[in-house]
Amino acid sequence: xxxxxxxxxxxxxxxxxxxxxxxxxxxxxxxxxxxxxxxxxxxxxxxxxxxxxxxxxxxxxxxxxxxxxxxxxxxxxxxxxxxxxxxxxxxxxxxxxxxxxxxxxxxxxxxxxxxxxxxxxxxxxxxxxxxxxxxxxxxxxxxxxxxxxxxxxxxxxxxxxxxxxxxxxxxxxxxxxxxxxxxxxxxxxxxxxxxxxxxxxxxxxxxxxxxxxxxxxxxxxxxxxxxxxxxxxxxxxxxxxxxxxxxxxxxxxxxxxxxxxxxxxxxxxxxxxxxxxxxxxxxxxxxxxxxxxxxxxxxxxxx
Amino acid sequence: xxxxxxxxxxxxxxxxxxxxxxxxxxxxxxxxxxxxxxxxxxxxxxxxxxxxxxxxxxxxxxxxxxxxxxxxxxxxxxxxxxxxxxxxxxxxxxxxxxxxxxxxxxxxxxxxxxxxxxxxxxxxxxxxxxxxxxxxxxxxxxxxxxxxxxxxxxxxxxxxxxxxxxxxxxxxxxxxxxxxxxxxxxxxxxxxxxxxxxxxxxxxxxxxxxxxxxxxxxxxxxxxxxxxxxxxxxxxxxxxxxxxxxxxxxxxxxxxxxxxxxxxxxxxxxxxxxxxxxxxxxxxxxxxxxxxxxxxxxxxxxxxxxxxxxxxxxxxxxxxxxxxxxxxxxxxxxxxxxxxxxxxxxxxxxxxxxxxxxxxxxxxxxxxxxxxxxxxxxxxxxxxxxxxxxxxxxxxxxxxxxxxxxxxxxxxxxxxxxxxxxxxxxxxxxxxxx
Numbered sequence: 001x002x003x004x005x006x007x008x009x010x011x012x013x014x015x016x017x018x019x020x021x022x023x024x025x026x027x028x029x030x031x032x033x034x035x036x037x038x039x040x041x042x043x044x045x046x047x048x049x050x051x052x053x054x055x056x057x058x059x060x061x062x063x064x065x066x067x068x069x070x071x072x073x074x075x076x077x078x079x080x081x082x083x084x085x086x087x088x089x090x091x092x093x094x095x096x097x098x099x100x101x102x103x104x105x106x107x108x109x110x111x112x113x114x115x116x117x118x119x120x121x122x123x124x125x126x127x128x129x130x131x132x133x134x135x136x137x138x139x140x141x142x143x144x145x146x147x148x149x150x151x152x153x154x155x156x157x158x159x160x161x162x163x164x165x166x167x168x169x170x171x172x173x174x175x176x177x178x179x180x181x182x183x184x185x186x187x188x189x190x191x192x193x194x195x196x197x198x199x200x201x202x203x204x205x206x207x208x209x210x211x212x213x214x215x216x217x218x219x220x221x222x223x224x225x226x227x228x229x230x231x232x233x234x235x236x237x238x239x240x241x242x243x244x245x246x247x248x249x250x251x252x253x254x255x256x257x258x259x260x261x262x263x264x265x266x267x268x269x270x271x272x273x274x275x276x277x278x279x280x281x282x283x284x285x286x287x288x289x290x291x292x293x294x295x296x297x298x299x300x301x302x303x
Numbered sequence: 304x305x306x307x308x309x310x311x312x313x314x315x316x317x318x319x320x321x322x323x324x325x326x327x328x329x330x331x332x333x334x335x336x337x338x339x340x341x342x343x344x345x346x347x348x349x350x351x352x353x354x355x356x357x358x359x360x361x362x363x364x365x366x367x368x369x370x371x372x373x374x375x376x377x378x379x380x381x382x383x384x385x386x387x388x389x390x391x392x393x394x395x396x397x398x399x400x401x402x403x404x405x406x407x408x409x410x411x412x413x414x415x416x417x418x419x420x421x422x423x424x425x426x427x428x429x430x431x432x433x434x435x436x437x438x439x440x441x442x443x444x445x446x447x448x449x450x451x452x453x454x455x456x457x458x459x460x461x462x463x464x465x466x467x468x469x470x471x472x473x474x475x476x477x478x479x480x481x482x483x484x485x486x487x488x489x490x491x492x493x494x495x496x497x498x499x500x501x502x503x504x505x506x507x508x509x510x511x512x513x514x515x516x517x518x519x520x521x522x523x524x525x526x527x528x529x530x531x532x533x534x535x536x537x538x539x540x541x542x543x544x545x546x547x548x549x550x551x552x553x554x555x556x557x558x559x560x561x562x563x564x565x566x567x568x569x570x571x572x573x574x575x576x577x578x579x580x581x582x583x584x585x586x587x588x589x590x591x592x593x594x595x596x597x598x599x600x601x602x603x604x605x606x607x608x609x610x611x612x613x614x615x616x617x618x619x620x621x622x623x624x625x626x627x628x629x630x631x632x633x634x635x636x637x638x639x640x641x642x643x644x645x646x647x648x649x650x651x652x653x654x655x656x657x658x659x660x661x662x663x664x665x666x667x668x669x670x671x672x673x674x675x676x677x678x679x680x681x682x683x684x685x686x687x688x689x690x691x692x693x694x695x696x697x698x699x700x701x702x703x704x705x706x707x708x709x710x711x712x713x714x715x716x717x718x719x720x721x722x723x724x725x726x727x728x729x730x731x732x733x734x735x736x737x
Contacts, residue, residue: 058390060416060626080703144571162507162564252707260423267387269699270415 052277058270071277081278083253084261085285090168091257092237095175100229102176103183108217110184111191121188128181136245139174143246162251171243171255178242179235183228189226191217226297230290237286258282341374342630344637345401347389348622349380354588355653362646364639373633375401386698393417398625400634405620406440406453407511413443413450414695416597419624420448424635432644437659439688440619451621452615454642455656457585458615458682459515460606460675461487462592465601467494467580478681481606481613484519484547490522491557494580501555503562503570503579504548509709510701514691516583517544521612523690524726533694535730537723543610545712546719553715563713575600583608586679590655593674604675607682615682616689619659696737704729 052071056064075081110121127135142149145159160170194217202212218225238257243249249256249264256264258278266275322654350359356379366417378399380388386408392398394712398417412418430438441451468475473490482490491501506512514524522541527533551558559579562570568591573579575596592602607613622642624634640646644662648669651658657680658664669680677712691697705726712722 043489058415060393062415146569159564252710253703267390268702269696270390270411 009155025215047148048276051273052280054208056273056276057273058272061171064273067273071274072281074274075281080261084256084258087168087254087256088237088258088282091172091175091239091255092233094096094172095179095236096232097230098176099179099183100225100234100279103180104185106180107187110188124184127178128185130178132178132241133245135174136242139177140246143170154180161247164251164254167247167251167254169247171246174242174246175236175239179232183232186224186228188223189223194220198240210229216227222301224299226294230293231276234286234290238282258285313397322496333376341372342633344401344628344630344634345378345399346375346401346637347378347380347385347403348509349382349385349403350368350654351382351682352654352729353447355650357454358649358653362641363648366640370636373630373637375637383397383617390418393625393627394628398627399624400628401637402623402625404451404621404623406451406617406621407697409441409450409621409623410443410693410695411698412623413448417626418450419626419628419631420446420450421452421624421635422447422449424631425449426635427640429639429642430588433659434661436617436687437619440692441621443693445591445679451623452638452642453619453621453659454647455651455654456617456659456683456686457587457619457656458617458679458686459512459582459583460586460679460682461576461583461605462588463581463603463605464574464579465603467499467577468603475603476605478606478678481609483609484543487608488547488551488555488557491551491581492555494509495555495557497538499577500559500562500579501557502551502583503565504552504583504712504713505565505567505570506563506710507566507569508706509707509713513544513548513709515616515618515689516608517541518614518616518687518689519608519612520544521611521614523692524696533734535700535727535734537726542719545709545722549713549715549719552713560714563710571595581605586657586675586682587655589675589679604678606678607685613685614687616691617686618692620656655679664681694734696734699736700730700733704733 010231053066053068054064055067055070056062106124110117110124114120117292130138140161141147143160145151145162147156148160151157152161158166160166198216198220199212202216207215236260237257239257243255243257244260244263247255259282262275262278262282265271265278343410346363347360348356350356363375363485367374380403385404389398389402389404393412393415394542402418404412409418415493431453437453437456438449441453442449471490471493473493474482474486494501504726514522517524518539520543522538522544523538524535524541525533526536548558552560552563559570559573560572562579567584567588570579570582571588571591574582574592586604589604596602607615622638624631624638630635644658644660644666647658647660647663648666651663651669658666658669663669664680669676671677694700706721708717708725708729711717712719717725
């Protein structure tokens with residue numbers, strides 16, 4: 001694609017030779033960037049997808065063979081797979097929606113001329129600087145049944161991370177907390193790009209605050225919103241480390257996100273082929289959902 | 304299509320995106336040549352209690368000083384994620400040479416060919432010092448390969464509040480004359496009054512505990528057919544212990560239902576306050592009781608209960624050698640030193656567990672009445688091989704089927720017939736894959 005883009009228009013006449021030479025030059029220039037991408041990203045990805053069609057399993061010097069769609073057939077009959085997809089969807093949708101709503105609120109607030117705004121903006125970004133493992137450990141202390149802050153504040157005696165009812169909401173709260181900073185920052189950047197004149201015009205026309213928000217802020221912010229929510233969704237659906245540290249998928253699989261399920265299959269039980277087919281299936285789910293969402297947004301935008 | 308599984312592992316890591324966990328990566332092993340350079344060995348240790356880490360490090364240091372030709376590096380691991388870490392290292396072809404683990408994990412690793420068969424490498428002295436029942440916990444496969452050296456064993460005892468027992472005037476059992484399960488149930492009922500429960504069953508991880516105790520009545524939970532296929536079985540023998548624990552919680556109400564969600568050490572604060580009179584727990588918990596209990600708290604360790612026998616499933620901690628180790632003979636030498644009777648006694652004291660070494664077990668400090676060592680050490684004679692150790696796929700059965708099913712059963716959500724049905728039907732489906 002880059003090749004066509006960089007080709008000057010006049011090259012269309014003198015076709016073969018200059019184009020191929022230029023193509024070669026472009027290729028040479030791109031090579032240093034391309035090699036790592038092919039080697040470390042595309043290669044393993046393709047290899048992983050190929051694995052999905054084999055009966056690969058852990059073992060020393062194991063050989064394995066092509067099994068076609070058997071892994072996928074097993075996958076679709078595996079109730080654990082479906083429950084992990086359900087858990088993953090509940091988790092990804094709630095975290096994305098809540099993060100977006102709270103992030104938008106915070107961004108609007110930080111966009112106002114407040115005292116200590118600079119400090120507040122910095123503080124809002126702090127969770128971003130924390131590695132997921134640290135976040136997980138920190139929230140484990142918050143939710144700890146005996147020594148936890150949460151039980152201390154509420155005066156309750158609930159083992160949040162072992163309770164079948166509370167565990168999913170509990171990790172969703174953590175997910176929102178961890179996801180807020182990037183969403184807020186992106187939305188804040190979007191807000192600052194909205195021309196002030198629009199608001200002035202709105203004010204002159206007598207639009208109330210809510211009307212200004214609905215008719216100016218939201219439409220202007222829409223591309224940013226679409227981008228950040230879709231990114232957040234993919235990110236959350238593929239979340240691993242946060243939940244791995246906090247609950248390890250328990251209790252009884254109530255927080256077993258799809259990635260944790262794949263990890264378990266591969267590294268605990270040693271079914272590499274099966275885990276790879278899971279990866280492919282998850283990719284299809286994410287691409288499918290995202291495709292529908294983006295397609296609808298585009299259609300709305302163009303109509 | 305032939306591929307090496309090392310590549311496969313790398314691909315999975317890429318495909319499943321972020322792969323967390325604490326793969327220490329392992330130090331790149333120096334390729335020790337036959338020349339003057341010393342052989343380097345990595346020793347992955349899972350010791351975590353302070354005394355035990357100190358004992359481990361001290362033994363390694365002694366070895367390094369005495370053997371300049373074979374230098375051992377102590378690598379700290381953690382029980383939480385050791386098996387995930389090892390799979391990655393095995394697949395990457397760079398495992399630690401000497402691996403500390405426990406016997407339930409060995410069957411799977413051995414069948415995948417990751418571990419070296421030590422059968423012909425064991426020095427006679429080490430082999431004779433450890434009884435055959437312990438060797439059975441690490442012997443797998445048709446050829447009877449030995450895939451580790453068992454060195455610390457855990458048995459289940461009962462830790463009890465002495466004042467409450469004395470007040471209720473119950474018979475204090477001895478290793479030769481232990482309580483039967485019936486007696487235990489009756490005493491638990493007797494002790495249940497004034498806000499005290501007779502017993503607390505911490506059942507956050509119920510499976511190993513239940514299966515080990517089930518042997519009291521000969522319950523094995525697994526059977527191997529003539530075709531070599533293993534299936535799950537929950538018959539009358541298996542149901543005994545399940546039913547008895549369930550009765551204490553729901554019928555006698557002599558066991559606190561709140562304790563069910565607790566890990567082994569979690570009921571301790573309530574135990575010190577007298578909320579529970581007895582805790583059926585592993586021997587190692589004595590350490591925490593001895594060190595944390597309030598000054599005036601009196602406790603006693605009671606021998607294991609008796610059903611048709613006092614047999615319990617033995618799980619041992621082990622040292623194994625990786626198949627990919629470049630210096631298996633040197634590693635074996637290190638293991639024989641590390642597990643000699645004197646060192647085993649040291650390690651057992653550090654972890655408050657039972658040594659497999661018969662010489663170490665007769666060490667006076669392991670037979671004293673202090674802190675229940677006499678009872679703990681005596682309980683070692685009841686240890687037999689837990690049948691589940693030999694079951695390939697046990698780990699998946701345990702985490703996917705048995706843990707949730709037993710948790711729901713003990714919580715009173717499903718009946719004994721339902722739990723039996725789930726353990727068998729869902730369980731057999733899991734085992735089919737192996």
